Amino acid sequence: MGTTDDTLSSGSFNLILHAARQRGADSLVLCKTVGVDPAVLQNPDARVPIRLVQALWHEAIRVTGEPDLPLQLGELINPLSLGVLAYVMMHCPTLGQAIEKLCHYQDIACEGVQTVGQLAGQRFSILLKLTSNAIVYPEYTLSSEFSVYQSAFRALTGRMVAAEEIRFGFPEPENRSAYERVFGPAKLVFGADETRLILDAVWLETPILNANPGLFPLFEQHAEELLQKLRQPDLSFRVKQEIVALMNGEEPTLGLVADRLAMGVRTLQLHLKETGVTYQQLLDDVRRNLAIQHLREPNFSTTDIAYLLGFSEPSVFYRTFKKWTGSTPGAYRQQTVSSRLA
Structure with missing residues (x-):
């Protein structure tokens, strides 16, 4: 491309x-x-x-x-x-x-x-x-x-x-x-x-x-x-929306999100920097929130969730999730189930 x-x-x-x-x-x-x-x-x-x-x-x-x-x-x-x-x-x-x-x-x-x-x-x-x-x-x-x-x-x-x-x-x-x-x-x-x-x-x-x-x-x-429109003040929200829309088993790239926002990569990076965030931080926020949401539901295995969120390997998802929350995906899911039963 x-x-x-x-x-x-x-x-x-x-x-x-x-x-x-x-x-x-x-x-x-x-x-x-x-x-x-x-x-x-x-x-x-x-x-x-x-x-x-x-x-x-x-x-x-x-x-x-x-x-x-x-x-x-x-x-x-x-x-x-x-x-x-x-x-x-x-x-x-x-x-x-x-x-x-x-x-x-x-x-x-x-x-x-x-x-x-x-x-x-x-x-x-x-x-x-x-x-x-x-x-x-x-x-x-x-x-x-x-x-x-x-x-x-x-x-x-x-x-x-x-x-x-x-x-x-x-x-x-x-x-x-x-x-x-x-x-x-x-x-x-x-x-x-x-x-x-x-x-x-x-x-x-x-x-x-x-x-x-x-x-x-x-x-x-x-x-x-x-x-x-090119300098949208609530740009972080729009970027997150696009990340969610593109989260279909592959990691949404900065370039792809910029294209969907009709904006250049450098322009997007600059405007995000002006608001005090980076694209990687927004991507991590979306992934973390979606991971927590999926782990609260019994329908997806942790392996399924890893691939849904665009991680190359389940092991990468496990390490990243523990870095985010201090717990492994399995432990977090068990805690969630236990709290519901209580």
Whole structure:
């Protein structure tokens, strides 16, 4: 299955499919090849693991024979069709405020890339930081992000917004001329310490065309709800629910639980850490409670319970249960029966 990490919105995944289709690829075949159910992509709030998005980039470029496809993304799709994040940006009064919302709600579109805005004098930078270890083709991710951002800024303002300089945190590619075509007249620097797009700060004051202040709160509320779903405060409870649902004779892995929560592994670990628990602690809590529940019933042998709870061997269950309670499963069951008879 590869590394399970952060996720991308189904809308963003669909944009890549749309671009590949315009270059002759069959989107259904691409989905089948990378292991994504097309039905999932019909839900605008669904999430796709970034490892599958990376596989999609690789396969789409192979099938189309277009190594520049990530660079072309902003030209081949409607950059304002990115779902609720685009709607929030469309109804901000200025480009600067739209970029501020882009940075705040970035995780809705893609958890694996952090977007940070920085103002220094008369220059404004948009810094991209890769946060997912599932991103194995950083040049595809970073170049497509800036391609879409540039197109979105132009569509939002009706102006030819252009960077003064763009620094890429990967080596100079063979297709440098394609970068010059897409991002010209910006100065391009490859092999930089970080990936950064630098604008004249004057652009931040550019009004957004057709912004409707009355619609802004509606879309921002939806965006905030989606963001909170990714950072659910009662996450421990939801994780335990998923562990119980998956407890069918095999130990539920962190990756599988993260997938069911539409969340990346590292994101889930981070949010659990913020609440003061680890996945292993939650798994142990669920197993202990289920073990005690099953031992109070006469229908399951201790061997049956061990396998039901996903332990590889009954002996491992016996040792673990004694560590939890101070008693072996058999002794605990006998104590329970004795207390009932008394």
